[in-house]
Amino acid sequence: xxxxxxxxxxxxxxxxxxxxxxxxxxxxxxxxxxxxxxxxxxxxxxxxxxxxxxxxxxxxxxxxxxxxxxxxxxxxxxxxxxxxxxxxxxxxxxxxxxxxxxxxxxxxxxxxxxxxxxxxxxxxxxxxxxxxxxxxxxxxxxxxxxxxxxxxxxxxxxxxxxxxxxxxxxxxxxxxxxxxxxxxxxxxxxxxxxxxxxxxxxxxxxxxxxxxxxxxxxxxxxxxxxxxxxxxxxxxxxxxxxxxxxxxxxxxxxxxxxxxxxxxxxxxxxxxxxxxxxxxxxxxxxxxxx
Amino acid sequence: xxxxxxxxxxxxxxxxxxxxxxxxxxxxxxxxxxxxxxxxxxxxxxxxxxxxxxxxxxxxxxxxxxxxxxxxxxxxxxxxxxxxxxxxxxxxxxxxxxxxxxxxxxxxxxxxxxxxxxxxxxxxxxxxxxxxxxxxxxxxxxxxxxxxxxxxxxxxxxxxxxxxxxxxxxxxxxxxxxxxxxxxxxxxxxxxxxxxxxxxxxxxxxxxxxxxxxxxxxxxxxxxxxxxxxxxxxxxxxxxxxxxxxxxxxxxxxxxxxxxxxxxxxxxxxxxxxxxxxxxxxxxxxxxxxxxxxxxxxxxxxxxxxxxxxxxxxxxxxxxxxxxxxxxxxxxxxxxxxxxxxxxxxxx
Numbered sequence: 001x002x003x004x005x006x007x008x009x010x011x012x013x014x015x016x017x018x019x020x021x022x023x024x025x026x027x028x029x030x031x032x033x034x035x036x037x038x039x040x041x042x043x044x045x046x047x048x049x050x051x052x053x054x055x056x057x058x059x060x061x062x063x064x065x066x067x068x069x070x071x072x073x074x075x076x077x078x079x080x081x082x083x084x085x086x087x088x089x090x091x092x093x094x095x096x097x098x099x100x101x102x103x104x105x106x107x108x109x110x111x112x113x114x115x116x117x118x119x120x121x122x123x124x125x126x127x128x129x130x131x132x133x134x135x136x137x138x139x140x141x142x143x144x145x146x147x148x149x150x151x152x153x154x155x156x157x158x159x160x161x162x163x164x165x166x167x168x169x170x171x172x173x174x175x176x177x178x179x180x181x182x183x184x185x186x187x188x189x190x191x192x193x194x195x196x197x198x199x200x201x202x203x204x205x206x207x208x209x210x211x212x213x214x215x216x217x218x219x220x221x222x223x224x225x226x227x228x229x230x231x232x233x234x235x236x237x238x239x240x241x242x243x244x245x246x247x248x249x250x251x252x253x254x255x256x257x258x259x260x261x262x263x264x265x266x267x268x269x270x271x272x273x274x275x276x277x278x279x280x281x282x283x284x285x286x287x288x289x290x
Numbered sequence: 291x292x293x294x295x296x297x298x299x300x301x302x303x304x305x306x307x308x309x310x311x312x313x314x315x316x317x318x319x320x321x322x323x324x325x326x327x328x329x330x331x332x333x334x335x336x337x338x339x340x341x342x343x344x345x346x347x348x349x350x351x352x353x354x355x356x357x358x359x360x361x362x363x364x365x366x367x368x369x370x371x372x373x374x375x376x377x378x379x380x381x382x383x384x385x386x387x388x389x390x391x392x393x394x395x396x397x398x399x400x401x402x403x404x405x406x407x408x409x410x411x412x413x414x415x416x417x418x419x420x421x422x423x424x425x426x427x428x429x430x431x432x433x434x435x436x437x438x439x440x441x442x443x444x445x446x447x448x449x450x451x452x453x454x455x456x457x458x459x460x461x462x463x464x465x466x467x468x469x470x471x472x473x474x475x476x477x478x479x480x481x482x483x484x485x486x487x488x489x490x491x492x493x494x495x496x497x498x499x500x501x502x503x504x505x506x507x508x509x510x511x512x513x514x515x516x517x518x519x520x521x522x523x524x525x526x527x528x529x530x531x532x533x534x535x536x537x538x539x540x541x542x543x544x545x546x547x548x549x550x551x552x553x554x555x556x557x558x559x560x561x562x563x564x565x566x567x568x569x570x571x572x573x574x575x576x577x578x579x580x581x582x583x584x585x586x587x588x589x590x591x592x593x594x595x596x597x598x599x600x601x602x603x604x605x606x607x608x609x610x611x612x613x614x615x616x617x618x619x620x621x622x623x624x625x626x627x628x629x630x631x632x633x634x635x636x637x638x
Contacts, residue, residue, distance in 0.1 A: 083610060083614075087613065090613075090617075092414045093355075093359075093361050094613050094617060096361065097554055097609060098609070098610050098613050100550070100609070101551070101606040101610040101613070102610065103606070104547060104603075104605060104606040105603055105606035105610075108598075108599040109599075109603060111596070111599045112599050112600075112603070222422070225419055225422075229416075258434070263430065267424075267426050268427065270423040271408065271423055274408055274411075275407075275408045278411060278416055
């Protein structure tokens, strides 16, 4: 029983990171209809920047985190402005491939700048052990869960209550109508990219704290696809929940069925979901009009 | 350069090319390729074989993605299936290469139908993610079913022969790949001007409209998967014969992206584009090395340390530039130049 609770708890921590990145995917997809295949790489890049700020420049954690968020927002906005905006209206294949091109550029650039070695990431939130009944968690794992909860609630409140969030939902629903209502759709698109980069950056920092910052971090981006597909690509909160489900199921299948299933269980979920309910648990069903 | 060319009868319309000048250049190219082993060092031949294998894979992918419009990120997975089928049949079951290669192609084609079935409901992005998932599951399966696939240890095969040809030697293998590339190109060119090829193009342009015109989507999409993956499986089997030792590392995820980069750089839906693109992407690191040698000899060691990263950087940048500037790829650039000179001094 303790074993079950413990692997479920660490599954939730893993799922929190999946969920964060899945949210980052779905914020962009909901608003702009683009899937950013470079999300994992952008997360890795910001995590490396965070590591450099925190370890090399020795900034305190509470100062480093907001700074990283600002940098991430700038990177997201820049990518949208330079690569995605000029390609709007082109077939999805072209845009997908452009983000993939960006992905391998960032991956190579990270190795060229920081080298291939993995490095530990120390911060003030790290090092404690928390015992909640039979479950033992590291403090950085609790930090990841806290970030996940805060971001989920934050995104929900932002979309629900603020003026900009409402404009974002309007853009997602019908771009031309939003444009006619006087919403600056371009700015909304940039904002979606910036927000999504911030979420991914937080996921990257959590991941680097819990494990290490390494040049294979980008794979977390791919591993978060199942979460987004399961929850619905156009549903940020659904994606967050999908993350938790995928994380827990990954850990349970690794713990009870077989070795190596952790990496793969999510992709089995993808194929099943796409066969049965392609728009996910909370997504909006697409109707194609001819 | 031809201009004012009018098609006058039906035979001209369906010919592969009704232009004697095209046939002349193609013939010259084939003669040059036949004479190549006598002219260049072995290393160049090895690179040429690598280009040939990549080109066969790219032609296969182009039939699926460029012609039928079904985006596949599963190239690495299909290559792995073809390569492992060929390698295991030869190493563990004692099949000759003559039988193992077609078996690998057909098995890959059949397995691709597993992905083809969900593709009937999905398109664009969702299909891309499904094929990506398939590719990762294949690699995982290979890595963890040790009894069947030797798991992480890889498979080694003995020096193969093919119909009495010694394809273990660099020259023999070069000719072998060349013949196969020629056959596959002819097959792809021909299939594209039959009912099947035209149906695929119709599906790419608008699948619902195609269905309204009486094209059976289930039938033709599955056929596209089968044909394309069989060709990719063949390329995988060739990879086995070339390396003679394969493991999962060979079929990295990056291969799928590179394959897509090949057809984008070359030209979507074009056989010539697939070959050009494959040559471009495979020879890119060599080209950069030669250029660096020429410019700054000191950079050489730095480059050889980071060759994979520089390559990734360049491929990514080139893909983005091609997509932004000239979405027709190299073939598109060629067509535009040609049209420009035909119409000169009038604008295109």
